[in-house]
Amino acid sequence: MKALVTGCAGFIGSNLTDYLLENGFEVYGLDCFTDNYSYLIKESNLQSALKNSDFKFTEKDIMDVEEFPEVDYVFHLAAQAGVRDSWGENFPVYTRNNIEATQKLLEFYKDLKIKKFVYSSSSSVYGDVDLPMKEGILPKPVSPYGVSKLAAEHLVYLYWKNYGLPTISLRYFTVYGPRQRPDMSIHRFVKSILKGEEITVYGDGEQTRDFTYVTDVVKAIAIAAESETNGEVFNVGGGSRISINNLLVEIEKVSGKKARINYFQKQKGDVKDTWADLAKIESVLSWKSETDVKTGIRNYIDWYINFYDIGGGR
Numbered sequence: 001m002k003a004l005v006t007g008c009a010g011f012i013g014s015n016l017t018d019y020l021l022e023n024g025f026e027v028y029g030l031d032c033f034t035d036n037y038s039y040l041i042k043e044s045n046l047q048s049a050l051k052n053s054d055f056k057f058t059e060k061d062i063m064d065v066e067e068f069p070e071v072d073y074v075f076h077l078a079a080q081a082g083v084r085d086s087w088g089e090n091f092p093v094y095t096r097n098n099i100e101a102t103q104k105l106l107e108f109y110k111d112l113k114i115k116k117f118v119y120s121s122s123s124s125v126y127g128d129v130d131l132p133m134k135e136g137i138l139p140k141p142v143s144p145y146g147v148s149k150l151a152a153e154h155l156v157y158l159y160w161k162n163y164g165l166p167t168i169s170l171r172y173f174t175v176y177g178p179r180q181r182p183d184m185s186i187h188r189f190v191k192s193i194l195k196g197e198e199i200t201v202y203g204d205g206e207q208t209r210d211f212t213y214v215t216d217v218v219k220a221i222a223i224a225a226e227s228e229t230n231g232e233v234f235n236v237g238g239g240s241r242i243s244i245n246n247l248l249v250e251i252e253k254v255s256g257k258k259a260r261i262n263y264f265q266k267q268k269g270d271v272k273d274t275w276a277d278l279a280k281i282e283s284v285l286s287w288k289s290e291t292d293v294k295t296g297i298r299n300y301i302d303w304y305i306n307f308y309d310i311g312g313g314r
């Protein structure tokens with residue numbers, strides 16, 4: 001089986017790439033190393049994949065590719081991720097990498113006989129809606145990033161509707177685990193707590209998030225690829241929510257260190273709460289979240305200490 005993974009050098013894309021290679025896929029990886037975080041981190045994300053002869057990597061921007069590889073599956077993860085930077089003059093980066101790049105891929109694959117196009121959408125499409133967040137509710141994103149992810153999700157649907165391209169969109173809820181992006185909260189919190197540095201929490205810390213462990217997300221992507229269902233959207237969440245204050249308590253317990261917290265004003269585009277309703281993905285795709293936050297945080301801190309080689313002082 002052949003698969004294209006866009007954004008293969010990123011956090012989730014590199015975890016998916018490793019999983020596919022371990023499971024006998026020939027993987028075509030595409031990534032242009034955008035500057036949202038360090039090139040070195042993205043390069044290291046690809047280290048194990050690059051040792052595998054079934055991995056063919058192209059360092060290129062989707063918008064500059066003339067011909068994509070002929071594959072059985074397309075896993076589209078490349079995007080400009082992150083809510084807070086999506087305002088103002090940065091917005092064209094989001095429209096280009098999230099909307100236009102998705103449309104370009106869909107155009108290329110619309111007449112080819114692929115088995116599935118899996119699009120990585122986001123809980124950010126919802127905005128401040130009733131909890132738990134259900135796929136059927138009218139999304140009302142509150143950030144330009146959320147708008148760009150929703151626009152691309154609509155494009156994915158219409159290539160199914162009009163061209164019969166077999167697609168599924170997965171709305172991930174705050175993903176964490178090995179290789180998490182350095183701008184994301186769990187990474188920032190763990191780093192600062194281990195180093196004894198001050199942490200900035202936006203808002204009063206009582207906002208809640210449904211955190212999803214990356215291996216669970218990778219499994220959801222793999223299951224979606226094999227399913228008979230098309231044109232649908234599914235939540236992929238951890239299935240519970242925790243406040244940022246309680247998350248910090250968990251990190252303190254595992255690391256054995258105290259957090260020094262500086263509360264700062266809430267940021268534009270941040271929603272109050274997220275919580276995935278998982279009834280649809282559990283019943284239609286038979287996927288279940290397997291990693292609770294306590295286990296996930298423990299695994300993540302172990303990985304972090306090992307990866308950044310700082311010993312953690314434990």
Ligand SMILES: NC(=O)c1ccc[n+]([C@@H]2O[C@H](COP(=O)([O-])OP(=O)(O)OC[C@H]3O[C@@H](n4cnc5c(N)ncnc54)[C@H](O)[C@@H]3O)[C@@H](O)[C@H]2O)c1
Binds near residue numbers: 035036042079097101
């Ligand atoms: N991490 C999360 O919590 C989360 C939550 C919801 C949705 N998502 C979605 O999952 C996907 C992966 O997110 P991530 O956290 O791994 O982000 P990431 O930034 O680590 O990975 C994205 C990768 O895409 C690449 N890329 C961006 N634009 C490109 C282009 N035009 N051409 C080629 N490569 C390009 C980047 O260089 C990067 O390596 C994204 O689509 C994101 O919107 C992530």
